[in-house]
Amino acid sequence: MAGGSDGTDAGPHRRSLAGVASRRGFLAGGALLLAAVGCSDGGPSGGGTPAPPRPTGRATLRPATPIPGVGDGVFSLGVASGDPLPDGVILWTRLVAPPSGGTPLPSGDIPVDWQVATDEKFADVVAAGTQAATPGLAHSVHVDVRGLQPGRAYFYRFRAGTVLSPVGRTRTAPAASAAVSSLSFALASCQDFQNGYWPAYNAIATDNLDLVVHVGDYIYEYDPNSRFPDRRHTAPATPGLNQLRTLDDYRNRYTQYKSDPALQAAHTAAPWVVVWDDHETENGYAGLTDESGDTGDKHQDPAAFARQRAAAYQAYYEHMPIRVGYVPGSPDLRIYRRFTFGDLLTLNMMDTRQYRTPQPGRASQDIGDASLGENNTAGTMSGAEQEAWLIDGLRASSTRWNVIAQQTMMAQLHARIAAGLGDVLTNLDQNDGYVPYRTRLLSAVRDSRARNPVVLSGDIHSAWVNDLRVDFNRPETPVIGTEFVCTSISSGFLMVSDDLVRMNNRLLNPHVRYFRGDRRGYTRVHVTPGEWRAEMRVAETIERRDAPVTTDATWVVEDGRPGAQLA
Template identity: 50%
Template sequence: MNWYQSSHLPSTGLKRRDVLRGAGILTGLAITSQLPRRLVAQPAFSGYPFSLGVASGNPLPNSVVLWTRLAPNPLSGGGMPAYNVPVQWQVAADENMRRIVKSGTEVAVPEFAHSVHVDVRGLQPGQTYWYQFKAGNEVSPIGRTRTAPARGERLDRLRFALANCQDWQNGYYTAYKHLAEEDLDLVVHVGDYIYEYGPQPGGPRQHNGPEIFSLEDYRNRHALYKTDANLQAAHAAFPWVVTWDDHEVENNYASGISEVDGEPDQDPAVFLRRRAAAYQAYYEHMPLRKSSLPYGADLRLYRRLTYGDLAQFNVLDTRQYRSDQPCGDELKPLCDAALDPNATLTGKAQERWLFQGLQQSSAQWNILAQQVMFSQFDFDARPGVQLFNMDQWDGYVAARNRILTFLEQQKVSNPIVLAGDIHSSWVHDIKRDFNKPGSPTLGTEFVATSITSDFPTQFIAPVTAALSNNPHTKFFNGALRGYLRCDLNRKRWRSDYRVVSTIAAPQATISTLASFVVENGKPGAQRA
C-alpha cells in the first residue's frame, strides 16, 4: 500500500501479539503488568507528531533499524496521551516511495516515550532504500538509508563520516548541514550526543532547563537536540552507528561512579538511578536494535559491523565498564594507579570480545570506533615535566598495552583507531612504545574535532608547544569545528578534516583543513 494512494490503516487491524511486540516485553522493565493498554489507531495529535524527524542505523547486509518518536510537544514530555499508538512504516526502492519493498506496523508505547525501533529484515545487501512512517493521518519526512554489503563480499570502496561532541549551547549545527550533503555510506558518532549541563549564558542558544537527572529531563534534552533541522537532515540522509561517551549521563563518570561534585548522585545508588534514566532516554532516541534495550542501569552498546571484506567496525563503550579515573582525574603526571594492570576502560568481557573479533577478522581495515584519545600525549612542553589526561587511555596504560601487544603479536591488518571527546583534530601514529620514537608503528589514530563543543582557546598554544615532545603526533588543530570524512579502498585510507567557518551563526561555509592517507600494509599517516 502506498500512502500517496491511501491514508487508512490496513483493514486486517492489529493483533495482540503485535501490541506486545511493539511494547518490548523483553525489556526487563516492569511494564507488562500495564498491558494491554488502549490502542488508538486514529489519535488526535496536538501538533505534528514527527517533530524529531526520522533516523536509521546499525546497517547489516539484510537489515537496518528505522527510528522515529511521536512527539507533538517535544520539549514538554512529548505531548502524547498515555495510550498505545500503531505506527505504520514503509521501505521503498525509490525516493518517491512508489516501489514499496517492505512494510509493517509497530506500536509506540508511553513507557518508551512513544519511540519506534523497526528492525527491517529481508533487504538486499549494499542497496540504498528510502523509508517513511505514518501515525493516524500524519506522515513523517522520508529518510534514506543503505544496507551493508554481504559479509565477505569484495568491496572496493567505503565512505563514512566521524562525528562527536555537539554541545547545543556552544553553537549551531551547520556542520551537519554540510555532512548531509556528502556522498557517504554511513555516519559514525562516538559520543557526547547531548550535554547534561544547565543553561550557560554566553552562547548563541541555551539548554531547556537546569542540569538533568530524571527520565523526563533526559527525554526533554534529547528532544531539544533533535529539533535541530541540520541534525535531522544528517540522520535522514544516512544510517548512523552510535556509541556514547560521558555527557549522555554526566561529565567524566566512570561505570557506577559519579563525577566528584556537590550533587546528590555522589551516593552510588542515586547515581545508578540517574544512569538508568539516561540510558533509557538514549535508547529511546537512537536507531538501535531491541537487543540494546536497557535493563535498569545496564545497556549493552558495544557491537561489531562489517563492510564486505574491506572494513570491520569494532564499536566500543569506554564509559559503562571503566575503572575510576586514576590520580584524581584531570591532567596529571602518571601515578601508580595509572599503571595498574587491573585498571580498565572496557571491562574484561568487552576486551575479550574485542580481541576475539580482531583475531577472527578477514577485513583489510580493522577499525576501533571509540570515545577517548588512544595514543599517548604529554601535554607539558617543559623538560622533565609530564602531564597526561587521566580520562583518556593515558590513565589506563596497562589496558592500552594489552591492545598494543595483541595488535603486534596477531599482526592485525591495518588497525585504525577513531576517537572524539577532546574537541579538536589530531592524527597519531600508534607506536608499540610511545616513549621510544623508534619503536614499531602498529596503526594510526584519527581524532575528529567536535561539531560545536569548545576547545578553550587558551589551551591551543600550550598543546602546540608540546607537539615537539610527542613525535608520533602528526597533526593538531584546536581552533575549528566540524567532522572527519573517511574514504577507504583497497590501496589506501584517506581522512579529510572538514571544518566550518563559524559555529556562532546559522550559516557557515565548509572547507577541508587537512588530509592524511594511510597506505595498505604501511601503518602511519602521511599528508595527502
C-alpha cells in the same frame, strides 16, 4: 556501503564554558591545557525490547485512520536509521506532541505504520508494517527491518494517524563475502547545543555518505547557560546541580537536541552507528562512580548513581537507531557491537564508560601526574569481557581494514606546566590514565595480525592524527596503526596558539602527526582496498547555521603500510 553485524539480533557548582573546556586539550611549550569537557557481535543486554515482526515480500500501508491527539508536528524530532546489516537496518522515530499549546498525545499505545521503498516517491515499496509506539518508551519506535537486499540504498517513512513523517535515506551493508570497492563515512562527536550551531551536520547531510559513525557526547547534561538565546538548555528538575538526574530530564534534553534541523538532515541522509561517551549520562563518570570532584548534593553513592544511569541509558535507547535489547529501568545496556562491510572493513564499536574503573587519583578535572596512569595496573576502560571480545574479533577478521571506534584519545598525550620543568602531567580520563590496559590492548592488536588497524576517537574537541605504538616512550619502535581523532561538532576547546601545541608535541609527543583545535567540524573518510583517506573538515564558524565547511588537511594510510602521510 553500509555496515553489517556479526550477531546483533541479537549555583556554586556551575562551571563557566571556559572551565568546562579546560580538561581535554593541551597547552604546549610552556603551559598545560589538558581540557575537560569532552566531550557483535553486539548482542542484546538481555530480554527487554522485543524485535518487531520481520516483513516478508512487498507490502503497502494499511488505510489511514485519524487518531485523536495525533496531528501536525507529531514527527517534529525527525527520523533516523542505523546499525545496517546486509539484509536490514533499524528505522527510528519518536512521536511528540506539538511543542507549545497543543493537544497531548494519547496516553496509551499509538500504532505507527512504516514503509521501505527503493525510490523516494515510494512507487516500489518492498517492506511495510505497523508497530506500536508505547508511552513507557516515550512513544519511540525501533523497527528492525529485514529481508532487504545487500549493498543498496532504500528510502523509508512513517505514518501516525493521517500524518506522514519526513523521508529518510538509508543503506544496507554489502554481503559478507562481497568484494567492496569503497566505503565513505563521517566521524563525529561532541555536540554541545549551548556552544553554537551545527554547520558540520549540514555538510555531512550533503556529502553522499554510506554511514555516519558517532563516538559520543550526543547531548550535554549542563544547566541552561548560553550566549545564544535560542540555544539555552532545557531546565532540569533540580537546577544548580549542573547535571541531569531524572528520566524526564534526559528525555527533554534529547527532544531539544533532536529538534535541530541540521542534525535531522544528517540523520535522514545516511544510517548512523552510534555509541555514547560520558555526557549522555554525566561528565567523567566511570562505571557506577560519578564525576570526580563531585561534593555535596552533586555526589551520589553507587546505588543512587545507578538510578541516574538507568534514566540516562533508557533515554539514549529511546532516541537512537540502535539494535540492542534494553530492559526499561535498567542501569545496564550492552552497546558494544561489530559491523562488517564485505571484505573491505570491520568496524568495532566499543563502550569505554560503562565498564571502566575510576580514573586514578580521582583528581578534579582529571589532570594529574602521568605516573598515576602508568602505575594503574588494575585499571581498565573496557572491562575484561569487552577486551576479549575485541581481540577475538580482530584475530578472526579477514577484512582489509580493521577499525576500533572508541571514545577518548588512545595515543599518549603529555605536557609540562613549563617547558622542560616539573612533573609530566596528563589527562587521566583518557587512555593515559590506564596505561597498562592500553599497552595490553595495543600489544594484542599487533599480535592479532589484523590487517591495517585504525583507531577512531573523539572527546577532546580538537582534531588529531597519531601514530600508534605499543610503547609511546620508545619512538624508535614500529608504528602498528593510526589514530584519527575528530574535532567537535560544536563543543569548545580552550586554545592557545597551534604553534605552542605543536612545540609541546615535538618535545613530548613525537607520535602526533597533526593537530588543530581552533575549529569545529568532523572527519570525512573514504576507504578503498588500497587506501584510507581522511579529510579533516572544519567549519568557518559555529556562530551561524549556514557557515561553510572546508577541508583543512587530508591524511592517507596505504594498505600494508602503518602510519599516515599527508596527501
